[in-house]
Amino acid sequence: METVKIGVIGCGMISNIYITNIQRKFSMIAEIYGCADKRMDRAQLQAKKYQIKAMTVGELLKDQKVEIILNLTIPTAHAEISRKALLSGKNVYSEKPLAVRVEDGRELLLLAKKRGLYIGCAPDTFLGGGLQTVKKLLNDNLIGKPIFCNALMLSRGPESFHHHPEFLYQKGGGPLFDMGPYYVTAMVVLFGAVRRVASFTKLTHNTRTITGSIRHGEQFPCEVDTHVSSLLEFKNNVIANLTLNWDMNFSYWESKLPLIEIFGEEGQIIVPDPNMFGGISLNPMKQNGDKVLVRKGSGKFEEYPLEFGYIDNSRGIGLADMAYAIRYAKKQRASGELALHVLEVLTGILESSKDNRFIEIQNDCKTPAPFDILGTEFAQESQKQ
Numbered sequence: 001m002e003t004v005k006i007g008v009i010g011c012g013m014i015s016n017i018y019i020t021n022i023q024r025k026f027s028m029i030a031e032i033y034g035c036a037d038k039r040m041d042r043a044q045l046q047a048k049k050y051q052i053k054a055m056t057v058g059e060l061l062k063d064q065k066v067e068i069i070l071n072l073t074i075p076t077a078h079a080e081i082s083r084k085a086l087l088s089g090k091n092v093y094s095e096k097p098l099a100v101r102v103e104d105g106r107e108l109l110l111l112a113k114k115r116g117l118y119i120g121c122a123p124d125t126f127l128g129g130g131l132q133t134v135k136k137l138l139n140d141n142l143i144g145k146p147i148f149c150n151a152l153m154l155s156r157g158p159e160s161f162h163h164h165p166e167f168l169y170q171k172g173g174g175p176l177f178d179m180g181p182y183y184v185t186a187m188v189v190l191f192g193a194v195r196r197v198a199s200f201t202k203l204t205h206n207t208r209t210i211t212g213s214i215r216h217g218e219q220f221p222c223e224v225d226t227h228v229s230s231l232l233e234f235k236n237n238v239i240a241n242l243t244l245n246w247d248m249n250f251s252y253w254e255s256k257l258p259l260i261e262i263f264g265e266e267g268q269i270i271v272p273d274p275n276m277f278g279g280i281s282l283n284p285m286k287q288n289g290d291k292v293l294v295r296k297g298s299g300k301f302e303e304y305p306l307e308f309g310y311i312d313n314s315r316g317i318g319l320a321d322m323a324y325a326i327r328y329a330k331k332q333r334a335s336g337e338l339a340l341h342v343l344e345v346l347t348g349i350l351e352s353s354k355d356n357r358f359i360e361i362q363n364d365c366k367t368p369a370p371f372d373i374l375g376t377e378f379a380q381e382s383q384k385q
Helices: 015-024 040-050 057-062 075-087 102-115 129-139 165-169 174-178 180-191 317-328 336-355 374-384
Strands: 004-009 030-036 068-071 091-094 119-121 146-154 194-202 207-209 219-221 227-234 239-245 260-264 267-271 291-296 301-305
Touching: 004 015, 004 057, 004 317, 015 030, 015 040, 015 317, 030 040, 030 057, 030 317, 057 075, 068 075, 068 317, 075 091, 075 102, 091 102, 091 317, 102 119, 102 336, 119 317, 119 336, 129 180, 129 260, 129 267, 129 291, 146 180, 165 174, 165 219, 174 180, 174 227, 174 239, 174 336, 180 194, 180 227, 180 239, 180 260, 180 336, 194 336, 227 336
Parallel strands: 004 030, 004 068, 068 091, 091 119, 146 239
Antiparallel strands: 146 260, 194 227, 207 219, 227 239, 260 267, 267 291, 291 301
């Protein structure tokens, strides 16, 4: 089986884990062919590090060997780069969000459909063993019909670790667009599409100070709301509270609060970190958890082991799933339709706070198919060749 060749546009920090995982975990289906960046020195650095080609954006888009463009540019450039890639006949997989404006996201999906191309988008953490196990427990009716979900992400901002955090505090950033996709995507995968949202948001500080070791003490302007409190009503009548905050003095896992809790008619599930792939862990950045917690009725919480693989940092698994879908004419899971629905929920949250009203969500999406071990699927298909 010929691997699907991928061209990377955007050689910032996040490109490292994508390239590493494609080369080490998913090389049976995908191959990083080359990389490009508006700064050629960045592209050359990554090309040397990973033994791939350094190219200009134009060269990458024209190269007939490239089947997928992996769009890792800043959020405000996502729509423009993805559009250029589609017009060049390339399938597209983008970092989240799909776009900054719903109109742009909708246009991208229409363009992909018109040209018979795939378009997908992060996050793909819902394909990990943690959230896939929770999905199975819900499908098995372990806690009865879900009633309410509480999702909390209370944290310091990325200026505590990111070398260049400014873009995360500009349009298309903030906790809503940077961390919100993980939480909203997880809930959509677990409960289905959102019907409407109502929200309050606020900008707490007009300036932020870099506290990481590099550029320590430098200040920069904040242009986005850094606290979000929202209610989401799903089409299956589950009600969810979503709170996102970048104004704390600690990391989000140090709040000691469950990141996502699901309350059903017959029990409760504490869900793992939706920003990670594994189970519950005291520090998901350092340890891959191997369990979820379930309480039946009024009993005590019990540990349930994860039933699926990919519990370590498997970013890029959605991209690999897209490559598999392209090669075998199947549906991808981290799809453009899912990303567009999530994008409309996120923008609706801002609109609700601004206009002081409920926002009805127009774009629907289907829940992605359950995910087993990607390697097993590949092995089964390879044996047919």
